[in-house]
Amino acid sequence: MQLNAIFPTRDIGNDPAKIRDWAQAAEDLGYSHIEVPDHVFGAAARGGWTPTYSENDPFHETFVMLGFLAAVTKKIRLSSGILIAPQRQTGLIAKQAAEVDLLSGGRLRLGLGVGWNHVEYEALGADWKTRGLRQAEQIAVLRRLWAGELVTFKGRFHDLQAVNIAPPPVQRPIPIWLGGSSDAVVKRAAQLADGWMPIIAPDAQAQQKLDLLRSELKNHGRDAGTFGLEAWLRMQDPNPEEWALAAETWRKLGAQYVMLYPMFRRQTLDEQIAILRQFRAVMT
Numbered sequence: 001m002q003l004n005a006i007f008p009t010r011d012i013g014n015d016p017a018k019i020r021d022w023a024q025a026a027e028d029l030g031y032s033h034i035e036v037p038d039h040v041f042g043a044a045a046r047g048g049w050t051p052t053y054s055e056n057d058p059f060h061e062t063f064v065m066l067g068f069l070a071a072v073t074k075k076i077r078l079s080s081g082i083l084i085a086p087q088r089q090t091g092l093i094a095k096q097a098a099e100v101d102l103l104s105g106g107r108l109r110l111g112l113g114v115g116w117n118h119v120e121y122e123a124l125g126a127d128w129k130t131r132g133l134r135q136a137e138q139i140a141v142l143r144r145l146w147a148g149e150l151v152t153f154k155g156r157f158h159d160l161q162a163v164n165i166a167p168p169p170v171q172r173p174i175p176i177w178l179g180g181s182s183d184a185v186v187k188r189a190a191q192l193a194d195g196w197m198p199i200i201a202p203d204a205q206a207q208q209k210l211d212l213l214r215s216e217l218k219n220h221g222r223d224a225g226t227f228g229l230e231a232w233l234r235m236q237d238p239n240p241e242e243w244a245l246a247a248e249t250w251r252k253l254g255a256q257y258v259m260l261y262p263m264f265r266r267q268t269l270d271e272q273i274a275i276l277r278q279f280r281a282v283m284t
Contacts, residue, residue: 001247001250001251001255001256001257001258001283002032002256002257002258003030003031003032003257003258003259003260003279003280003283004031004032004033004034004035004079004081004230004257004258004259005026005031005033005034005035005259005260005276006035006037006081006232006259006260006261006262007022007023007034007035007036007037007060007065007069007081008022008266008272009036009037009058009059009060009065010053010057010058010059010265011265011266011267011272012060012269012272013269016068018269019065019068019069019072020072021269021273022269022272022273023069023072023073023076024072024073025273025276026076026276027073027074027075027076029276029277029280030280031076031276031280032076032077032257033076033077033078033079033109033257033259034069034073034076034077034078034079035079035080035081035082035111035259036060036062036065036066036069036078036079036080036081037059037062037081037082038059038062038080038081038082038083038084039053039057039059039084039117039120040059040061040087040120040123040124041119041120041123041124042054042055042056042057042058042059043055043117043119043120043123046119049119051117051119052116052117062080062083063080063096063097063099063100066078066080066100066104066108067099067100067103070100070103070104070105070107071103075107076107077107077108077109078100078104078107078108078109079108079109079110079111079177080109080110080111080112081111081179081197081259082111082112082113082178082179082180082197083110083111083112083113084112084113084114084115084117084120085112085113085114085134085135085138086114086115086121086126086127086130086131086132086134086135086138087115087120087121087124087126087131088124088126090138090141090142090145090157090158091141091145091160091163091165093110093138093142094141094142094145094146094165095165097110097142097146097169097174098145098146098165098167098168098169098174099167101169101170101171101174102167102168102169102170105170106169106170106171108169108171108174109174109175109176109177110142110174110175110176110177111176111177111178111179111197112135112138112139112176112177112178112179112193113178113179113180114131114132114135114180114185115131130157132184132185132188133156133157134156134157135178135188136188136192137155137156137157137158138157138158139176139192139193140153140155140192141153141155141158141160142173142174142176143173143176145163145164145165146165146168146169146171146172146173146174147168147172147173148164148165148166148168148172149164150162150163150164151163151164175194175195175228176192176193176194177189177193177194177195177196177197177228177230178192178193178195178196178197179196179197179198179199179232180198181198181199181200181209183209183212186209186212186213186216187212187216189213190213190216190217190219190220190222190227191216191220194227194228195227195228195229195230196213196227196228196229196230197229197230197231197232197257197259198231198232199232199234199261201246202231202246202249202250202253206250206253207253210229210253210254213227228256228257229253229254229255229256229257230255230256230257230258230259231246231247231250231253231255231257231258231259232259232261233246233247233250233258233259233260233261234261234263235260235261235262235263235264236263236264237264238262238264238275238278240278240279240281240282241282243260243278243279243282244282244283247283258283260275260279262275
């Protein structure tokens, strides 16, 4: 099972040298991917609604950061983790992803989600209610645009007439993985995506979701053996034994990748690199 590293966007700060050093440490430690989170806006609590991340939590811009990471690393793969696609223009996603893939030498994986923050959707002028349907259509459009040919496409959310993305990406298409754990997301991933990256505990619910995933893959004539599975370990405490147990349970469930997703905070670069080392140590 390969290890992925979540980019510590809330705590890394704004010093490009520290960001470089953290990324190079992840690469030197043998991590498979660096995954960069996505939020355009922070949002203050209102009307009984409390956000998971507030206006006080900094999020570096996903594609700009992926481009920077491409320049300061050599071989570690890069991923959005996850990009909230339905609140963005699909053509712009296609263009930015193609550029990152080109500049990184074909190292990009695009992790997509539908998000949880309706306030952010409203602030961006995007429709919260149709986000799942829009994501499904976006996946089809992205793959067409990355093929390097003129695209004509008419759908519910897109009307393209003889347009293209130039220069195209190295990978044609760039792999698309979906985040989220609702049944609708599981079914969409099985039908349309290259992999699934849930944030759930490796328990009976996870087994139920995996049973649904594999059933849906079979229904769509897809090979479960080539479909990717990455477990995100959302951990509240710095307890390496707990991390290792959760990771091992996910391995038994069939995960090829695992990523520690700390909810506890580490404010210094040395502490953030230490987490990478600890997770690597308990997984070897």
